Amino acid sequence: MPFALALTIVLALLAVFQIALAFGAPIGQFAWGGAHRVLPTRLRVGSAVSIVIYTLIAVVAWSRVGVIDAIPEIVAHVAHVAMWVIFAYFALGILMNAVSRSKPERFVMVPVATVLAALSFLIAMGYGELATPI
Structure with missing residues (x-):
């Protein structure tokens, strides 16, 4: 269960970041390839969709651990x-x-993606489950 909680916290922080991007915050160099300071409309929509995806990921993680x-x-x-x-x-x-042209995106998002991958791996392996492993 602690891995699902940690995953949810990181996803919630990313959701706040994506909300800021969707509303036009000038932090686009950290996302979507880093080509825009303020995201164009299509990428703002992408940020909003990301929030939905993060929510679904959290639901799957909590389901996987049996909560x-x-x-x-x-x-x-x-x-x-x-x-x-x-x-x-x-x-x-x-x-x-890692292959982004944006140095700020590489510097910030590679570690974030690595943490998310590690947490999702542990959850997929069944660590932290309340129920019997599948």
Whole structure:
């Protein structure tokens, strides 16, 4: 459970960051390739969509560790498989942020993506589960 909590905290902090980007904060050099100080409309929409994705990731993580039962019993293995997909998503995020042309994005987001990948890996492996591992 502590890994799901840590993942949720990091995702919540990222959500605040994405909200700021979506509302036009001049911190675009830390996201979306770092090409814009203030994001254009299409990337602001992307930031808003990111918040929804972060929420879904947190629900899957809490489901995987057995704290909430957001996924029906019939497809109980969905949370297990989904956490592996989430791990792959964050692992790819490490690479994508590492090749960014934006030095601030590389400096900040590579460590963030690494933490998210590590936490999602531990959750996918079943560490911190309340229920019997799948």
